Amino acid sequence: MEKFQKLTSTYVPLPIENVDTDQIIPARFLKATTKEGFGDNLFADWRYEKDGSPKKDFVLNNPTYSGEILVAGKNFGSGSSREHAAWAIGGYGFRAVVSSFFADIFRNNALNNGILPVIVSADFLSEIFNSINKDPKATLTIDLESQTITNNATGKSESFEINPYKKECLLKGLDDIDYLLSKKDSIENYEKERTF
C-alpha cells in the first residue's frame, strides 16, 4: 500500500450529497478481475454521454478543476461494499476525499487502499466550496501526522479524526493483512480454546 503523509493540492468540488457507490462506479464496470483501469470509469454515468463523449457540465470534464483531492457533499460512498469504488477514485488519481460524512464500508475500503477520507464539519465543508467558487486554483493541505486539514485560501484549519491504528498503517504504508498474518498463533489458540 502507498504511504500517505502530507498533501497540498488543488481540489475537485462535487457538492452533491449521498453520492452512492453505483455513481462512483456503475455495476456494469465491475466485471474485471484485476484492480486496474477503474479510474477511466469513475462517475461514468455523470461523466460520459451514451456515445462515450464527455458531458460538458460534469466537473471532471472541466479543465478548470484538477488535483489529488475530491471534495464532496455529505454521506459520500453509501451503498454497496464494492472496493472498486476506492480503486476507481485511486485509479483516477485522487489520494484523499473530503466530506462531512462518509458511509462506513467505503471509508474502510478507502483506508485499505491508501486513500485518506477526511471528515470535516459542515461549515468547513461549505467554506471549501466557497473558496473554490472564488478561485478554481484554491488549495487544501492535509497533514496526516498532525491530523489537520487547512483551507489555504482562508488560512483556516480543522483537525480530523482517524483511528490511531489506521493512521500508523497509512503513514507507513502497511496493510491489515500484514498485521493479521503476524497473528497466526493467536488464531490457532482461539480455535483451540473456543467452547461453542
Place this chain on the structure above:
Amino acid sequence: MKTLFDKIWDAHTVSTVADGPTQLYIDRHFCHEVTSPQAFNGLRARGLNVLRPDRTTLTADHNTPTINQDQPVKDPISKNQLDTLSKNAKEFGLTLYALGHKKNGVVHIIGPENGYTQPGMTIVCGDSHTSTHGAFGSIAFGIGTSEVEMVLATQCILQSRPKTMRITFNGKLGKGVTAKDLALYMISKLTTGGATGYFVEYAGEAIRNMSMEERMTLCNLSIEMGARGGLIAPDETTFNYVKGREFAPKGEEWDKALAYWKTLKTDEGAKFDKELIFDAADIQPMITYGTNPGMGMGVNENIPTLEDIDEAGRISFQKSMDYMGFNPGENLEGKSIDYVFLGSCTNGRIEDFRAFTNFVKGKKKADNVTAWLVPGSWMVEQQIKDEGLYDILTAAGFELRQPGCSACLAMNDDKVPAGKYAVSTSNRNFEGRQGPGARTILAGPLVAAAAAVTGKITDPRTML
C-alpha cells in the same frame, strides 16, 4: 449486562489492537464472482493458501443470465469472471455452487436455506447485503475485497467496534403491510446515513411476529440506512427454520448448539448507544419516489416539496426529481409504470412469491407491464413449482425466470431501459442501478403485485 451484539462480538474477539480495531474470528464466509477475483490474486501474489477452506462457500449470482442458463454465458467479460470464480474455487479447494448447480442462487438466499447461516455466528461476504444473515441472531456484515483477502488468508478481520442501536417496533402491522414496508418506513425516518456507525438490534412485537423470511427482508435493508448490520435475537421461529437444513447441526450437536443459542439475547437493562421506538400500526404500504432508499413515502402520500427539504440538500433533491421525472409535492398513485421486478436478496424468497402469487391469483398481468419474476435460488424455484404457485402465475400471464441477482443491479441483460419506470422489490433505487437511465420505485411484493396487474402505482389494500 450485555446486548446480544456484545455477546457475539466478545465471543469472537481474538485480540484487540492497542488503540485500534478488534481482530474478529469469522465463522462463515461467502464469496461471489464480482468482489472476489482480486482477493484471490492477492493470495497468489503473497504465496498464501486459504486458511480454513471449510468456512468459505462460493456461489455465482451477480453476473448470471436468467434465461438459458444451460448454455454458455454470452457476454465474454461476464463469462471470464464466472470462469475465474470456478478456477479459484478449484485452485484453493473451496465449495462452489456454480451456474446450473441445484444449490446455486443469490448468496444471501442460499446461505440460510442450506443451513450455513446459524445463530451466534460471525458472517461476512464481499457484499453489503450480508446484513441479511443477522435475521438469525448473528453478526453479519459486508466487507470490501481487501477484507475478503484477509478472511481467506487468516479467517479473521480487523474491525473497529460499532456502536449499538435498538429499534423497537411495538404493536402489529396492518393488513397488506409487509416487512419491506416496515423497512422502507424506517429508512425514510432515519435517512440513508441515519444508522451509520451502528449495529442495530430489531425488537418488539411486530418483529417477534415475523417469519424468518420477513426478518431477512428487514435485516437485509439495514445497510440502506448506513448500519453495519442488523440482527434479531433467535427464538423458536429461528430454531424451527434452521432445524433439519443440510449444514445445520444434527443430533447431539444440535442439542448443544440449541442450548447455546437460547442464551443469545440482550440482557434486561443492557445499554444501547441509541434507542428508537416505532408503532407498527403507523406503517402504510410504501414506495420510494427518489434516488436513494431513504426517499420513501406511503403509497398514497405526496412527495415532499422543496420547502420541506433543508437547504444543503435541495440541489440533490431536485437532481433526483429530474432523474425520476417527478415533481416535488406530486402524488404517484395511479401513475403508469413499465416494469415490475420481483426478486433479489431482499424479496426473492418463497414467502415473497407466495404473497405475490396470492395477490395476482385470478387476475391478469397488465398489458403495459413487463414483469421479471426471478426466484432467489433454485431451491426457491423448486418450491414455487412444488406448491403450485407456478401454475397460478402462468394462468395470470406471468413467466418465471431463472435464479440470480438479475435486475437488482443489472449486471446481466436484465436492464430496465432509460426513462422507464420499474416497481422493484430490490433494495436500491440509485441512478442507473437497474440500467442506465432506469427509474426505480422500490416497494414490497404486494405493491409490486398490485402494479403488475393494474399497470399503475396502486395501494394493494384497495384490492385485498
